[in-house]
Amino acid sequence: MADAKAPPVERGAPAIAYALAGLGALLLLWGSYWGLMLAPKEAYMGDVQRIMYIHVPTAWNAMLALTFAFGCALAFLLRGDWKWDARLEAAMEVGVTLSLLLCMQGSIWAKPTWGVWWDWDPRLTTTAVMVFAFSGILALRRFVDDPVKRAVWSSVAAIVAYVDVPIVYFSVKWWNSLHQMQSTPQTVSSAFHWPLRINAFGILFLMFGLISLRARLATLRLQSELGPPSPKPVAQYVPAGATGDTR
């Protein structure tokens, strides 16, 4: 059972979060410059391949954000600590945004390479399913006013959605498969390693900076919902005109 007391908001949190996000953005700029300007052109795909430097790190971090969301959901159900609810909301929002970006980058790459914007391959379809499943949970959070029910239900739904991901992946894999091999530093030439790694850490830092800032916002909202109501003058609750002499 969740404690009916909101967690305190740390005073130093935004400074660290802003620093993390700033460092991430700088790394992302550096890695992208390296990938676009300095890294050699790929032999078969040419310049189109350069989207890999942002696409692959986005994929890793999107998965990481949603795995973190799953961990937060489990932690909230087991511990009942509100900070995990705030982190769950933040991680799901950032994870959905990254997954959506992933689908868009994939489409931009697929059009010149495969000749189509979309293909029903396992990873693409699973990412799309993840976007819809977690967007549904974010929508659920908007339509539930009671903070306890909102936290428990979204944790339960996040666990079910996350457990569903591998089944979706395998079912679509059986259904149809076309996607190229997964790109990791082991499967790409060493000349492409550095921009890939720099961007991966860039997105990682940016992601945790954003999750931390968003979790802080969620905590502030929880404090206003769970805290004692502020005393207001009685006149504020009386409709206008109700107290006047009507004769």
Place this chain on the structure above:
Amino acid sequence: MHLAAALHKDVLLQWRGRAQVVAIFVFGATSLLLFSFAIGPDSAALRQHAAGFIWLALLLSSTLTLADSFHSEMEERALEGLLLLPVSPGALYYGKALANWAQLSFLGICLVPVMVVLYDAFTTRFLGLVGIILLGSAGLSAPGTLYAAMTSQARAKQTLLPLLLFPIVVPVLLASVKATSLLILGDPMGQIRSWALLLVSFDLICWSLSGLLFGRVVED
């Protein structure tokens, strides 16, 4: 014992509201009729897509069945009364999910003749088709009952249930459509078994996970 009592309550509720089941069947049959207009009068194409259409009709109908299943529990705080009884929430969940499974399977089996007539999609392996409908309906009712318990207490419940349920049941839809299609169009490679296995695995995971989590959904 508790499960039997919970199941009895839910089956009785469904029996008393059987007019609703008839209305949902008419909705499913109407969907099947409308889907054919998306393809045109090409009988070969209609037959090829019949499996997809019957499962889409059942999926759309399932949101009505599932959303309605918690209606009476929400009236006059009946759910709170049920939770005060010395019954585990698991028994309440499995009673409701089994009743929903029965209703969805019945609905699916009733939609088969409509599919056969409209799409000329006849199969002699009727028992196999019933088996796939049973497995597919179980995959829809387990997460559906869990989500219906949540959304029935939320605002915009009509929108939220399909929004939460549809992405989760993608494997059920895929496996059921493929297996049904193989039954109708023939299965020279013997692939039905693997799709049925996928359905069984999904059902096992969803029925156990949802039963575990249901207590938290209704207790807090």
